[in-house]
Amino acid sequence: MARLVMKFGGTSVATIERIRNVAQHVRREVEAGHQVAVVVSAMSGKTNELVAWCREAASLYDPREYDVVVASGEQVTSGLLAIVLQGMGIKARSWQGWQIPLTTDDAHGAARIAGLDGTGLEEGFARGEVAVVAGFQGIHAETKRVTTLGRGGSDTSAVALAAGIQADRCDIYTDVDGVYTTDPRIVPKARRLDRVAFEEMLEMASLGAKVLQVRSVELAMVHNVRTFVRSSFDDPANPQAGTLICNEEDIVEQQIVTGIAYSKDEAQITLRRVADRPGVAASIFVPLAEANINVDMIIQVVSDDSTTTDLTFTVPTADYERAVTILEGARGAIGFGQLQGATDLVKVSAIGIGMRSHAGVAAKAFKALAEKGINIRAITTSEIKFSVLIDAAYTELAVRTLHSLYGLDKA
Amino acid sequence: MARLVMKFGGTSVATIERIRNVAQHVRREVEAGHQVAVVVSAMSGKTNELVAWCREAASLYDPREYDVVVASGEQVTSGLLAIVLQGMGIKARSWQGWQIPLTTDDAHGAARIAGLDGTGLEEGFARGEVAVVAGFQGIHAETKRVTTLGRGGSDTSAVALAAGIQADRCDIYTDVDGVYTTDPRIVPKARRLDRVAFEEMLEMASLGAKVLQVRSVELAMVHNVRTFVRSSFDDPANPQAGTLICNEEDIVEQQIVTGIAYSKDEAQITLRRVADRPGVAASIFVPLAEANINVDMIIQVVSDDSTTTDLTFTVPTADYERAVTILEGARGAIGFGQLQGATDLVKVSAIGIGMRSHAGVAAKAFKALAEKGINIRAITTSEIKFSVLIDAAYTELAVRTLHSLYGLDKA
Structure with a gap:
């Protein structure tokens, strides 16, 4: 007998x-x-x-009243x-968050889980x-x-519940x-991964893969919840394989690169x-942060006259115009020559725990591209991933190139 | 300063x-x-x-899960x-039943209120x-x-809340x-009543007037909650009069008949x-009750051969066929000669506390009809009302006749 959490999304x-x-x-599972x-x-x-x-x-x-309204859906x-x-003869009862209780902080609309008392649920079991x-x-x-926990919060609920009741596994049923090694819609040769490490999944979710919410992966990693992503549209009598998100140690054959996200x-x-001069970065990025503009890749290089510097960074396209307005407004305080911008770009990333122990993984990509x-x-690079910013028109080509390069194509 | 409960229905x-x-x-009201x-x-x-x-x-x-689902609407x-x-600058917060708490028995789907702790609400005030x-x-x-309290339960919630927080008045805003003295759709001369006694309102609600739920009137009567029925479609800046449901003693000029219901x-x-023979009534009505058929008016008269009796009663038209089938099935056990039936009937009732102290009120009606x-x-008659069963074709004529007879027509 095992204890399982099964999560089903809106569709x-x-x-x-x-x-x-x-x-x-x-x-x-009951049977x-x-x-x-x-x-x-x-x-x-x-x-919606x-x-x-x-x-x-x-x-x-x-947001406290918003939470009352939207929580009614679940x-x-x-x-x-x-x-x-x-009606199928299976004993069951519903539990609302307040009945369990599943406690959170008071950041209404995007609350973080504080604790979960599994006593009532255990009595039910x-x-x-x-x-x-x-x-x-x-x-x-x-x-x-x-x-409420914010959009996608049900994944997080499921993982927190699995941690709280010491479940053996948390199954996330999805569409x-x-x-996958990458988005199968743009790379037909994409393969389903049998296993992926928490750290890799976290990077994939952060870098654009939409299977799981970033927060739920973080939580699964912290509490070591074995999380299984699988399809709710399978024949229930004959379920198919999915992907297990687990500890690095549970993955026998580790690839150097596990997936390509964009x-x-x-x-x-x-x-x-x-x-x-000291403080110049703050004079640029503090006003953007105050306007809730999420700055991502930041690259600084000494410019050709070597007394000034060139600073490049990315923002979401939706925030581009606002960011430019803010920067032009602060031109005096910052002190810069020229502002150059480009929209319609895409960030392509390769993720893999194996990068930690292999040199030259990114260099190979630059050459291939x-x-x-x-x-x-x-x-930009980090311990287990690197990202490149390119023109959006090359998205498919870049993703396919890297997918082949790292041996991820389906046989 | 007064303390008010204001209740607004679904429309x-x-x-x-x-x-x-x-x-x-x-x-x-806040201003x-x-x-x-x-x-x-x-x-x-x-x-729905x-x-x-x-x-x-x-x-x-x-029904416990039904309650979880339907309570989400409120x-x-x-x-x-x-x-x-x-958004209008008025401090406000929502309260769910469990937050107040408003406690009930466990008759899910049609629960009765057990108690109400007004502490949280008082702190809010x-x-x-x-x-x-x-x-x-x-x-x-x-x-x-x-x-949940069952259909129309929001009226009951409002009255219970008014009782629990010692409100000065409970305003029921409706369409x-x-x-009215009777249904204005069939009697254009119907008048709005300024005041009506709890007992009268209870009879009116039971006998077909749809303004308030019977249970909410019972509760208002028991707890002496002054309940005011008024329109939610009034201009909020210029509200019109409604009807106060109150103690008999608060009604100065008591009519003999207050209203005609059908x-x-x-x-x-x-x-x-x-x-x-003894037990024959039970042999008829017990099987009907077991089939959840609500029997209303019952009249028993000695039949012309004086060794047997004729028994007449009413049931809702929707249950008529079922009732006849049950009775024919029990014909041996009951022992009766003939079963005669009629559908498409209507019950017209006159209600008034004044009937208690006035003789011949009903007799006057029989003559007029x-x-x-x-x-x-x-x-059938009781202390403060009498009802007659007639063919539905005569509904308007009968209601108008009684309405005029008891001086209820608008000047």
Whole structure:
């Protein structure tokens, strides 16, 4: 007997028919003798409807009330799945965040999990009950007000729940059948990975892979929750393989590069001939941070006259115009010659724990991209990944080139 | 300064625009210096959608899970109204049943209120906050599970809340502007009543007037909550009169008859020549009760051969066929000669506390109806009302006749 957490997202519970399919997956695990907690999202589209109402109600809405409104979506699904399971003869009950309780801080709308009391759920398991948990929501312990974890929070709920009840595995059922070496829509030769290390998954999620929320991967890594990404559209009686996200040590044959990720809608800003004095970086990046503009790749090089420096960095395309306006406004305070910008760029990244112990992994890529005539605008590297910034028109070519280069193509 | 409970039903909160209108009503009372708790229903149509999902999920659904699902409707409205009020600069917060807490028994789907702890709400009033309470829902104290009070439960929530926080008045905002002497759609001369006694309102609600739920009137009577029925479609800046439901003693000029109610879709069953022996009534009515058929008017007369009896009673038209099948099946056990039935009947009732002290009130009606050629099929009376069963074709004529007879017509 194992203890499992099974998580189903909005598209998997979009209709009662699909909820019945979810229940079949649950039935399979119950019949295999496992203790099961199921975490559900709101029915697809419901959260958007609720958010739209909040926005219509007031342009600046109280996030505490927003949480009350949007948490209702998961509440509905949890009750409906419990009803469907019971109708199939499986003992089940729904649990809201406040009933467990799953406590969070009071950062309403994007709360962080503080703790989880598994007592009630354990009592349910002892009675042979499936626990159907409303994802995405919690309660602030002091104020007793409803909180939500932010978009994609149900993944995080599921992992936190798995950690809290010492589950043997956390199965994330989604609309894809696992984590791929890269996006199969642009690289038909992409392969599903059987296993991927927490650190790699974290980089992939941060760098554009949309399978899992970054926060849920962080949490899984910290609490060492074996997380299995699999398809909810499998035949419940004959489930297929997925991808296990686990400790590095549990991966027998480690590749040097595990996956290629890409992130669209990047914009680049270069400030030429910035005065090379202490504090100049702060004078540029503090105003951008205060405007909530997320600066990503930063490259500084000494400029040709060697008394000034050239500074290049990227921001999301959506924030490009605002960033330029802010920088032009601060031109006096910063002191720079020229502002050059480019939008419609893409960041392509290669991720792999094996990079730690292999030199020259990135260099090989630069050469391969150059041979294809792809101009690299910026490069950043870290211990287990490197990223290159290129023109968006070369996205597919670059991703395919790197995918082949590191031996990731399907046989 | 007074303390008010204001209750708004589903049509009054059907859209964000209408919720804004509700907020204007609240603003008026807040600006008048009152402490205000608002009770809201689900947006019109939402409860039906949620109930339909439960039914689709399983034909026999767990009422505890049903409650989780349907209570979400009021949760959404409470958050949205709080947001709108805050947007207008009025301090407000939402309260779910479990947060107050408003405790109930565990009769899920139709729970009865057990108690209400007003502490949290009082603290909110002290901070100058409007309390926006999700109607219809509560919590069972032992199991900590969500309960609902059954259809129309928001009226009951509002009255219970008013009792629990010792409100000076409970305003029920609805789509009509008060309680009328009869249905204005069939009697254009119907008048709005300024005041009506609890007992009268209870009879009116039981006998077909749809303004308020019977249970909310019972609760208002028991706890002596002055309940004011008024229109939510009034101009919030210029509210019109409504109807105050109050103690008999607070009504200065008591009419003999206060109102005429009618209830459609009645069916009549007559059993001829029933053996006149002890236990025969039980042999008829127990099987009907077991089939959940609600028997209303019952009249028993000795039949012409004086050794048997004729028994007449009414059931809802929707249950007529089932009732006849059950009775024919039990013909041997009961022992009766002939079963006669009629559908398409209506029960017309006159209600008035003044009847207690005035004789001949009903007799006057029988004469007036006879003069119009209306045949009375059955009569029942109680201390403050009498009802006659007639063919549905005569509904308007009978109601108008009685309305004029007792001096209720508008000048």
